[in-house]
Amino acid sequence: MTEVGTGYPDRVKPSGRPTIKDVAKAAGVSPTTVSHALNGKGVVRRETVQNIERIAAEIGYRPSAIARGLQNSRLGLLALVIRPFHSLDTFLPEGVDYFLRIAGSASLTAMEHGYSMMLVDDPTRPGVPLSALAADAYIVTEPFEDDPVLTMLTEQRIPFVTVGADPARRGEFLEIDEGAEQQASLMISHLAEVGARRIALVAGTDRNDWNLGSIRTLEAWAAERGQEPLVFAMPEAEGEQAGETIVEHFFDGDPVERPDAIFCLTGRHAAGVTAAAIRRGIRVPEDLLVAAGSGAMQNRTSSPTVTTLDLHPEETARRAVEIAVRLAEGRDLELPLTVPSATLDIRESTTRG
């Protein structure tokens, strides 16, 4: 026994986790056999397998994900890149629901498929941890126009799926998305149905498909009616604070240009607009219809409650993860790249009489 090694016959070495060698030594077999036994590969005698399993359990052996990952360069790790992370100011209690719901659902779905889920902000920033690039596949939500993250993942040949399209490269990548235009149309039709003639759109400032597509849709709608489109862009992070500015913008100008409906893409803007309008004596929904493109919690509890789109983020995240898992495993997709359609949650702010 002059062998170099742990030198601890029946015990693991004093520091660090037990390795496959420790198990092999304790069981009096080779590492190869341990590997075979524990993974059900090759042919190993029943008794040997059972003995090895017992000993492995005894000494608390767990294979290292890292070492195993080195073989197939797969860690069993997925990454969710929430592009508008910083724009969101996520950490205020008013934080936009949508992405948090995505993150929660994605994490759980990943676990169900035997993957862990990493939350990544921007893997192209200088100084990102190497681990931020170590996932087997990526999900990128709401990519920006010509998004460098997508470019980089492509260059590195790391598989990914996008939730929402890169507005400048639609169709170039694997994307799941209902399409912002479709979603915006749903709300605009609803507003028109309940009487709106002059709909203003309040978008965010990120150059993603959600903002750009919605703006295009509103512009088209206005053009059909020979109107100048009423569009206002406001940073997402402003939250409810933005309400005052938005209302001022639309109501302090020329009276003929005043909207009779304001469609805010983010729920927090809509909440702010409703409050600001009421403070000015503008009644909602009597004088002004208000709606939001993505529900925030306060839209359900404010007075009046505010009509929103439900984008079904949990379901979308679930699909995205299923796709990412297939990409990670190099399997065929065989999946329709469909996503649940947005639905309307009609509330007081667009219900007259």
Next chain:
Amino acid sequence: MTEVGTGYPDRVKPSGRPTIKDVAKAAGVSPTTVSHALNGKGVVRRETVQNIERIAAEIGYRPSAIARGLQNSRLGLLALVIRPFHSLDTFLPEGVDYFLRIAGSASLTAMEHGYSMMLVDDPTRPGVPLSALAADAYIVTEPFEDDPVLTMLTEQRIPFVTVGADPARRGEFLEIDEGAEQQASLMISHLAEVGARRIALVAGTDRNDWNLGSIRTLEAWAAERGQEPLVFAMPEAEGEQAGETIVEHFFDGDPVERPDAIFCLTGRHAAGVTAAAIRRGIRVPEDLLVAAGSGAMQNRTSSPTVTTLDLHPEETARRAVEIAVRLAEGRDLELPLTVPSATLDIRESTTRG
């Protein structure tokens, strides 16, 4: 050039990412030198370094986090274990804010320190991905009594810090926490100050310190006054639905036992209680004070708005990550294990006159 290898002099091999060998070959040096040059270790001539850097950039080389992790068994990965993940029903729009705010803040703080952050549900469940155990250090929020996760991490010698104590093993592990008792006292004192004589506590059903410590505190408070404590446990996931049941429980019984204040640990329960009380003609705050231990969004927008504790989850997460990073790097803690104190957000539900 009959050498075995990539065989692509100036190019990387057709599939897979370029490795250090590809760079070495293209630069006409050894892998060792590439490693030295790119990591600033050893002594390499300036020109050689620059040449290697240029070539590495050209072929898009990035070191593999996995291979590097194998040396020091560190991936640059932290894990956040949100224990009550399932109890929370996180994915409804009413989802408890607290943990989502923790997750967001933790992810960002991790990135700032050069780490990625993984969201893990329960790493002790059979069939969890290996990667769920591959983090360099863990943060476990609100562990249960005798929490198996803590036991397992200890056995595996994986460093971790706890947010909130394991109620059965207080002080045995590294924990940061203001202490549920202190937090509950803050709210109970406030309620007493504004006139409550008979305070009921609605706790959750998870056996964590937050629930157990709060119950103890209320019991002590009642005992001091020679009262039977009014305590009711309700699954966290019931959310606002629970309001009706809770109000029934306290108001359909013996009149002398009716509370004049209800302190719900979760914001959603408080929202439900407020609504249910009002439906019964019980006025809030005139007849009944209502407060929540952890703010949910709807408490700020409901009518009446509901008084809550602000636990400052972002700041807490930040501290937890800083500690986890030090643990991961085997550095001295040198940090006070303090955490921001809870503060009161006093709102209409406890403001009389």
Next chain:
DNA sequence: CTGAAAGCGCTTACAG
């Protein structure tokens, strides 16, 4: 049925 050897992509003494 079992094990020695090579290799995954790096890093780190160590020798030249």
Next chain:
DNA sequence: CTGAAAGCGCTTACAG
């Protein structure tokens, strides 16, 4: 200043 060798903890042909 540079590189050959060993090793991190596994798996996977392959030989016995």
